[in-house]
Amino acid sequence: MGTKERRQREIADRELLFLEAARDLIRQDGLLNLAMARIADRCDYAVGTLYQHFCSKEDLLIALATINEQNRLDLLRQVMAWDAPTRDRMAGLAVADTVFVRRYPEHFRLVQFAYTEVIWGAASAERRRQSLEAGKPIGELVAALVTEAVERGDLEAQGLKPNEVAMGPWSVTLGTHNLVHTEGVLEQYDIRDPYRLMLRHVHSMLNGLGWKPYFDPSDDAALDRKIEQLCSEVFHDLDCG
Amino acid sequence: MGTKERRQREIADRELLFLEAARDLIRQDGLLNLAMARIADRCDYAVGTLYQHFCSKEDLLIALATINEQNRLDLLRQVMAWDAPTRDRMAGLAVADTVFVRRYPEHFRLVQFAYTEVIWGAASAERRRQSLEAGKPIGELVAALVTEAVERGDLEAQGLKPNEVAMGPWSVTLGTHNLVHTEGVLEQYDIRDPYRLMLRHVHSMLNGLGWKPYFDPSDDAALDRKIEQLCSEVFHDLDCG
DNA sequence: ACAAATTATGAACCTGATTCAAAAAATGAT
DNA sequence: ATCATTTTTTGAATCAGGTTCATAATTTGT
Incomplete structure (x- = not known):
């Protein structure tokens, strides 16, 4: 039953995706202008999904x-x-x-x-x-x-x-x-x-x-x-x- | 005409008052919980007055x-x-x-x-x-x-x-x-x-x-x-x- | 005592983080 | 393949707290 593992991996990948997007945005617009909605946007996910990974x-x-x-x-x-x-x-x-x-x-x-x-x-x-x-x-x-x-x-x-x-x-x-x-x-x-x-x-x-x-x-x-x-x-x- | 000077002094004093209140609040509740409204409150001034001293x-x-x-x-x-x-x-x-x-x-x-x-x-x-x-x-x-x-x-x-x-x-x-x-x-x-x-x-x-x-x-x-x-x-x- | 100018007020506004009910997708038993 | 159940995603609604600004109060100058 590798489905669960795959899912696990996908989740982990997505977390990395979010973090890389955050990093890019920080480099681009500065820490000051980092907004959760923008991170989610850039990854084509809803903010709610982002909050599944990070509680704040x-x-x-x-x-x-x-x-x-x-x-x-x-x-x-x-x-x-x-x-x-x-x-x-x-x-x-x-x-x-x-x-x-x-x-x-x-x-x-x-x-x-x-x-x-x-x-x-x-x-x-x-x-x-x-x-x-x-x-x-x-x-x-x-x-x-x-x-x-x-x-x-x-x-x-x-x-x-x-x-x-x-x-x-x-x-x-x-x-x-x-x-x-x-x-x-x-x-x-x-x-x-x-x-x-x-x-x-x-x-x-x-x-x-x-x-x-x-x-x-x-x-x-x-x-x-x-x-x-x-x-x-x-x-x-x-x-x- | 010392009125203007007195006023000046009062303003400066108030600025210090605000800053000391902020310091107290930080010591008491941590930087994390510092809120502008609370600083103003503690000094018995309105927030607007606080913003007369500090633009943010x-x-x-x-x-x-x-x-x-x-x-x-x-x-x-x-x-x-x-x-x-x-x-x-x-x-x-x-x-x-x-x-x-x-x-x-x-x-x-x-x-x-x-x-x-x-x-x-x-x-x-x-x-x-x-x-x-x-x-x-x-x-x-x-x-x-x-x-x-x-x-x-x-x-x-x-x-x-x-x-x-x-x-x-x-x-x-x-x-x-x-x-x-x-x-x-x-x-x-x-x-x-x-x-x-x-x-x-x-x-x-x-x-x-x-x-x-x-x-x-x-x-x-x-x-x-x-x-x-x-x-x-x-x-x-x-x-x- | 009064008009003009200055200053103080705090409710309303605004931004952006966070939530959560509804919708969509995945799962698994038949 | 179908459908009930569970899990996941969604984004509009909510919330918090910073900021503004029309109004009220006070001060100044005459």
Whole structure:
């Protein structure tokens, strides 16, 4: 009795269809102008059908952020599987984010909004659970890398748990994404290439954490080489700017 | 003819009244449940009057975030005026934020929301201008500190402009505030004292930037002493946790 | 004390999210 | 293939809350 399964698959496909339509609309008209009716329209379904999948607009936004995070996870996994020193992989995770931003320009803006009390709180409990669940592997990935670095002698944990160490670079990247998406700020402070700067600052922090081998953040050519290497060895097919 | 001035003052006072009511309501019922009618109610004014001050709800949110930032600026200025090495003052700025959070628990959550495309884009151009304007002194303050540090030989800029250096610690603190306000995340990664960790990571980054004198981030007692010192010498009257 | 100008009011309006009764489609037993 | 039953889809109606604006109240100037 494959009918039920087919149906199941169709439903899942439709959910994806809605989310992709939402993504398109956000890219096209901005998050500000996203309307449920328009998403349904674009997919030639009635709004009621859309509500069969998402119990509210907020719910849909969390769902969208969540599948994006899953795509991001794929990228991070590739970096993790890279045959390179722990430090290069750690820095590589930040590079992966810059690549991801090019592919999903709206993602971190959406994240900033979606994980706000207002949106998060209005999503369904189940959806929130899924979202947290989807985030778990990312945390584990980074924690595993920290653990490996400690084991290999590249890093001293100095009393911090892996997650606590990870929170350092994490806050740098998250903070940067935020600054990038806060209009007017970069212009005001005349910061031209925030993501390049992010990579430098990540390296400064890794240096500060004593994560070996030391890397000179002011060596632009070396940074270029690292990025180039990662892109050719890991992101074969992707736009590395 | 002081009548006009008095009137002016009354208007300004009322604006503050509205903003404080909004702040109270946010603390009480959450940003999610903030309603314009309720703000007006609580102040015993009609909604129309509220709209005489703020052309939209988003406008009000930006205004609230802006006056909060001005209060934050006061705190940061105190740190800047502290008679201490540049590095202590830099780290002190982060400590100031932790103090500020205790006083205005909703602020960074509000900021995260308000500076989102959706809210920012719906506020009036004038309000946005004011908000950027209000943020300027904070940037200048930090930039001035970086410049001073370079002049005193505490720090090598290594080709970065003051603002670009400042973006390092800035992203760490901003990122941390974000993590703190993203529900479920700290629990999931079992991070108990994010702001303490933030201070450690700020120090790691300052070490990584080569900002002298070196400070051992794993020395808990030393960190406590620094915090204690700042609180007694600068924040006499404030709750330093 | 009065006309003109300013300001405050809140019911009505409007937008867009959400619901739900009715219609359509799918299922499955005969 | 037919029909009763169940499931799914539909979109007009409802609802919530932000916003407007004609009217009322107040202030100002003479």
